[in-house]
Amino acid sequence: MKCLVVSDMHYDLKQYDWVLNQAAAYDVVVLAGDHLDISSQVDLRSQITVIQAYIRRIGARTRLLVCSGNHDLDARNAAGEKYARWIQRARQFGVPTDSDCLKVGSTLFTVCPWWDGPESCREIAPLFERDKQVEKERWVWVYHAPPSTSPTCWDGRKFFGDDQLLAWIEQYQPDIVLSGHIHQSPFKKDGSWVDRMGKTWVFNAGRQSGPQPCHIVINTAVEAALWISLRGAETVHLDQPLLRPPAELNALPSWLSR
Numbered sequence: 001m002k003c004l005v006v007s008d009m010h011y012d013l014k015q016y017d018w019v020l021n022q023a024a025a026y027d028v029v030v031l032a033g034d035h036l037d038i039s040s041q042v043d044l045r046s047q048i049t050v051i052q053a054y055i056r057r058i059g060a061r062t063r064l065l066v067c068s069g070n071h072d073l074d075a076r077n078a079a080g081e082k083y084a085r086w087i088q089r090a091r092q093f094g095v096p097t098d099s100d101c102l103k104v105g106s107t108l109f110t111v112c113p114w115w116d117g118p119e120s121c122r123e124i125a126p127l128f129e130r131d132k133q134v135e136k137e138r139w140v141w142v143y144h145a146p147p148s149t150s151p152t153c154w155d156g157r158k159f160f161g162d163d164q165l166l167a168w169i170e171q172y173q174p175d176i177v178l179s180g181h182i183h184q185s186p187f188k189k190d191g192s193w194v195d196r197m198g199k200t201w202v203f204n205a206g207r208q209s210g211p212q213p214c215h216i217v218i219n220t221a222v223e224a225a226l227w228i229s230l231r232g233a234e235t236v237h238l239d240q241p242l243l244r245p246p247a248e249l250n251a252l253p254s255w256l257s258r
Contacts, residue, residue: 001105002255005216007032007144007180007205010071011040011047014211016054023061025257026217028104031055032180032205033069033114033144035087044074048086059095063104066090066097068114069144069181081117099127106137107220110174114144121164128172138220139174146179150195152204153181156188169200176201176218183207186214186229193227193234196242201225222255 004026009015023029035051036044058064068084075085083098090097098113110131115121131139145162146152147169153161160182169177177200186193186206193216195202205214205227214229223239227246234246235253 001027001107001218001220003028003030003218003220005030005032005178005203005205005218006213007178008034008069008183008207009213010034010037010207011042011051012037012209012213013050013054015213016051018212020054020058020061023058023064026062028063028065028109029058030109030142030178031058031064031066032142032178033067034071034180035066035069036071038071048074052086052089055090055095056093059090059093063102064095065100065102065109065111065142066095067111067142067144068098070114070116073114073116077119079117079119081115081120083113083116083120099123101127101131101134103134103136107140108134108136108138109140109142112141112143115164124164125168128168132172138176139172140176140178141174142178144179145181146185146195146202146204147177147197150197150202151190151192152179152185152195152202154188154191155182155184156191166197169197169202173199175199176203178216179204180207186227187231192244192246194225194236194242194246201236201238201242203227205229217256219255222253224253224255226253226256228252 148161
């Protein structure tokens, strides 16, 4: 399985075009939150309409999963906590989203919503309880924020990770967590696009300007993950201990185009 991971495109339509053009080359595409941009001059309702069209088009080309991020919240639940109501319409296009799961071969993906308060948080652990029962060789979580204490949530000054996610990782020990949220982490000293917590690999592609987003490609056939950004390319081997820093590449691996 070859999986493309992107996050934090924040209504950058050129980056969405890039993902759309690349999608068919991958078995799975993951968009890990913050599809909208609350600081944009474009009305959020208009942004939602446009991004829904991209979700439909990308989902028509490959398996697509999308989770909500903190910029995507457009409604409130009974407890008064914000959530992304609009993103649930992705299911109309056959795209798994918040609280859904998808099995691709022997890999199970669990898609987690952004939680805005204690009531929303309480709804997430049952997803893990549900999916831990599913037979699988690899368990992947999609959640917008990285876990706390990880270099994937370091912005150069402090950690901005999710404490509860860290506790869930320790409890359930998924194989991979795909996140975003902290744009600077891969580019800052002591930050990173990749971390390993016990058996769990944690990834955050980061964010950059320009028509091509930072992105991560995970290829389970060769047990490797590749990060590509304007800074260059780095790789890790998922069947080996994590090296610090990850290996820099002068040329992209041949498996990327297979």
